[in-house]
Amino acid sequence: MADYFDLIASRESCRNFLERPVEKEKLIRCAEAARIAPSACDSQPWEFIVVNGGPLRGKVAECAQQFGLNKFTQKAPAFVAVVEKKAMLRNPAGMVADQKYAKFDLGLATMQFCLAATAQGLSTCILGSINRKKLKELPEIGEDVFVLIAVGYAADSPLRRKQRKGLDEILKFAE
Numbered sequence: 001m002a003d004y005f006d007l008i009a010s011r012e013s014c015r016n017f018l019e020r021p022v023e024k025e026k027l028i029r030c031a032e033a034a035r036i037a038p039s040a041c042d043s044q045p046w047e048f049i050v051v052n053g054g055p056l057r058g059k060v061a062e063c064a065q066q067f068g069l070n071k072f073t074q075k076a077p078a079f080v081a082v083v084e085k086k087a088m089l090r091n092p093a094g095m096v097a098d099q100k101y102a103k104f105d106l107g108l109a110t111m112q113f114c115l116a117a118t119a120q121g122l123s124t125c126i127l128g129s130i131n132r133k134k135l136k137e138l139p140e141i142g143e144d145v146f147v148l149i150a151v152g153y154a155a156d157s158p159l160r161r162k163q164r165k166g167l168d169e170i171l172k173f174a175e
């Protein structure tokens with residue numbers, strides 16, 4: 001099993017994909033990893049719509065290129081639409097529809113999906129700058145897409161240095 005710290009260090013956003021197709025079995029394993037993510041009251045307010053090649057791929061890529069951004073998605077061989085579903089939270093009053101934590105839960109599931117992809121030699125890019133209206137209008141999608149995940153094999157292999165805030169800026173031990 002890959003070391004967790006190596007795994008999280010080797011995940012990075014890929015913006016240059018090979019044309020190599022993605023094996024369906026690998027995508028299923030990614031979805032399996034996302035499926036077991038935690039969520040508020042175990043509500044699991046998510047669905048994953050996989051577009052792996054085929055005629056729909058180009059249409060989804062167009063939806064990912066809002067405002068002329070994300071041009072690299074033209075070459076992404078697969079996309080996963082992470083869909084927000086109604087969150088039913090269990091509380092003392094019974095089941096209550098509450099979307100408060102849904103986006104947080106979707107983020108957790110998306111990360112588990114992406115790390116499972118990395119663990120299988122795939123690369124990903126989470127895409128938030130997308131045309132959600134156009135995506136919903138595609139009959140094969142027809143849902144509220146929270147983010148797309150572009151998935152494929154990276155054309156560039158060396159990892160970039162992570163540009164992040166220092167620990168001293170984000171970590172505080174309080175007593």
Ligand SMILES: Cc1cc2nc3c(=O)[nH]c(=O)nc-3n(C[C@H](O)[C@H](O)[C@H](O)COP(=O)(O)O)c2cc1C
Binds near residue numbers: 012015127128129130
């Ligand atoms: C919610 C979310 C939305 C994002 N949307 C885009 C996007 O539309 N296009 C893009 O190229 N990268 C997008 N990214 C990737 C971030 O830019 C990237 O994760 C960040 O710069 C850190 O780089 P790294 O993923 O390579 O470590 C998104 C990431 C997240 C979490």
